[in-house]
Amino acid sequence: MPENDDFALQDFLPYLLNQAAEAASLSFQRVYRDRYGMLRTEWRVLFHLGLYGRMTATDIGARSRMHKTKISRAVSALETKRFLTRARADADRRTEFLTLTPAGEAAYRDLCATARTHDAALVAGLATEQAAALRAALKQLAGRD
């Protein structure tokens, strides 16, 4: 009845990606939300700081492609949770370096461990090379990193 002869829009990549992304983040979201009262933006900032060590907000933005304001607010939230500290740079007093506190690092490690489990569960249905291929393709689509 509908005239979608040639192109199956159920296969439209943006749609598919979004569906998969939403499904995949759901279970993990519950973890950082219930366990640490974090938002996804906060978890992402934490994750960057845990992974790369001391960074500025701009650095995080460049890597994560999150908007300035999201990062700014996430940093504030993490600061009030005592998960990170700020330090003005001497060279350029506009920038501030962000560092995880011990509590922040602990949360990071805990979440990493949980993330590992979730990741494994997600790819459970896929063969090893399939999973690797998937990650590679996603990286390319994401444009970098």
Next chain:
Amino acid sequence: MPENDDFALQDFLPYLLNQAAEAASLSFQRVYRDRYGMLRTEWRVLFHLGLYGRMTATDIGARSRMHKTKISRAVSALETKRFLTRARADADRRTEFLTLTPAGEAAYRDLCATARTHDAALVAGLATEQAAALRAALKQLAGRD
């Protein structure tokens, strides 16, 4: 410096999926936004109606896994745009059937054509089987359809 020896969290699937999804939808979003003033939810509803023909809001929800309220609002918006009409069902007066107007169908066809182009551009860097494998993996992650 950071102690992420074993597990590269840059490869964390929810993160990767989200990055790719965001990057992929960006260019297409501009199309339906600028050309028709639509939101993503609206485009999705339009897309379902165009693809499957007359449906109820609940049907759309079951297929797209969007929440009731999102659908309700998207339907209202599409109705004010004169892209769809509602018709109460005789059998059950709670449900209403949604049908695209000619204008709605025209928009659907236009956006489909554009979507096809965008999709092709996205998978341009991938081999044909790679793209197919990607879609298959995403479908599985999405849980269905």
Next chain:
DNA sequence: TGTTGTTAGTTACAAAATCAACCGATACGT
């Protein structure tokens, strides 16, 4: 019929994301 439970869809309110304007610090050209 009357009660209880469920379903389709909407609405109200809170939470969060987006956008634009903003402040202070720096850089640059003159």
Next chain:
DNA sequence: ACGTATCGGTTGATTTTGTAACTAACAACA
């Protein structure tokens, strides 16, 4: 030094989403 532009980051207003409560219609069963 001075004006202008730019950059790092924050704030406030608006928009969009999420959560819950709600209305109306139906179903089932006494």
